[in-house]
Amino acid sequence: MKKIIGLVLILAIGLFTGCGTDTQATDAEVEQFTIGITQFGEHGSLDNCREGFIAGLAEEGFVEGENLTIIYENAQFDNGISNQIAQNFVSKKLDLIGAIATPVAQSSFNAAKAKDIPVVFTAVTDPVAAMLTEGNVTGTSDKLPVEAQLKLIRAMLPEAKNIGILYTTSEVNSLSTIEEYKTLAGNYGFEIVDMGVSATADVPLAVDRILPQIDAMTNLTDNTVVGSLPVILEKANAKAIPIFGSEIEQVKLGCIASEGIEYVELGKQTGRMAAQILRGEKEADDIPYEIIEQSSLYINTSVMEEFGLTLAEEYLDRAMDVAK
């Protein structure tokens, strides 16, 4: 008997806490909205996206706690959990789902299709390949400004020939970015040397193998590789091989420079798109996905000094120094 009581208890918790949120959005003068934000995992860039997303909504008059209730869930990088979050959100009949990173965007879109809840994604590198361009879905892509990055590397290292890139074989975004690097590298006289890893544990071995073959290295927004950045930097510095980052956090950690995107900005842009949908001005279906056109240039002057590198005139007014 006891176990049955226990069971009922567990199920009941799920039911009651689930219903609780629906009732909040009633007795106020202003129209109340409830949205869900689902994020693939705990990660600096993704956290910035979320922060920006909420800020972007606030700029447009959707302020959390005033006229907006936000239910936030994190999938802990687990595919099964991301599905369950999506279904959980859909069953609560939310006004909108904000999805941060590709897998959660896909599960949310798939689950929300039946109920026609709009999904607004961010940090999806290739929305076309992810099939997130048709239907009640829109958002922003965090596609890297590959061309700008190649131009920057060429400006700083006129002699360099081979550029190394480490990536994780399980990250579909990395593969599409490497393809773009390979297509564009020739225009700047570079050759790309890429090496795939399958887990964090493989990174040190891969770094040892790739360093002798390259003159410089550039990072993608590959979670596994970026997570191992300290070990990569240590090994590369020992061999005096400069490493370029793909966003501000990496430059802070010791990469020389990056032509990257600012995730808070990206999130804000996404939040503004979501606001348009909440206001009913536009359907998600009618808004094409957006990318950030202008890349942000971050440099680390103390690392530049170590390598004896300087920044070309044309970059000076745009560059932001993040060295401590």
Place this chain on the structure above:
Amino acid sequence: MDIFIGILEQGMIYAILALGIYITYKILNFPDLTVDGSFPLGAAVTAYLMTNSGDFVSVITLSHNPYIICVYALIAGSIAGLVTGIIHVKFNIRDLISGIITMTGLYSINLRIAGSANVPIFNYDTIFSNSLMGSIFPESLLKYKVIIIATIITLGTKIILDLYLKTKSGFLLRAVGNNQVLVTTLAKDSGNVKILGLVIGNAIVSLSGSILMQQQGFFEITMGTGTMVLGLASVIIGTNVFKKAKFMKATTSVIFGSIIYKAAMSAAMDISFTKASDMKLVTAILFLVILVFSEGKKKKVKADA
């Protein structure tokens, strides 16, 4: 209400996985890590057969029939199980290691089969959404479509499994897990029986991977991570909670175990005083509570709980 539907949908789909793991872990007494690879294998095979528009694929799948594709996922999984079985039995490699070897190799194989780490299939026919299903289900039942189909497949798997376990071959399978010597005295090769068990177990696991992938709408290479843990939790919760319910077959308990697992996860998600990142801790505590409750007061820890 919708939350329950969500839990039942996920619980039923993962119950197929749990049935596969039940075969290897409970019946065969084999901690089979192959499942972390054979689960996404089923999904990868499905992704490939659905999205590849070549003539050959069209012919062998009867023009991309999702039900036929499930059969191929089943076959692919059985091959994975066969490989683990051969490594373990013929090369005398320990059970855990044989599973790890196959699982490791399958990561690359899955990427090759699927062609990419993430393959969406939103616009393709699946077992849940195709013209046949569209015509069978009336508007009012559309909401329950996934759960009805998943339940049919899960119960079908369970019934076939129950019937099989009553055959001579099924008895031998159970005997190998309990008492290998007995099997040998019956003049049967216990090795071959073990291989058969792994083949069946992984075929079912792979099928569940295919079905989950069709329900979630995309293949993702990381979807295999933690499969073993998840399935094992369902098996243990199910068999423990319903231990005293003698009228219930173990396979039925396992299905309920999977649903309880998903309900606990869903509850953990909704407990509002926690941070999102605490979810796994809350899930762990809920499991502990369920297991302690089901143990009752009388007995202390059993070694193989």
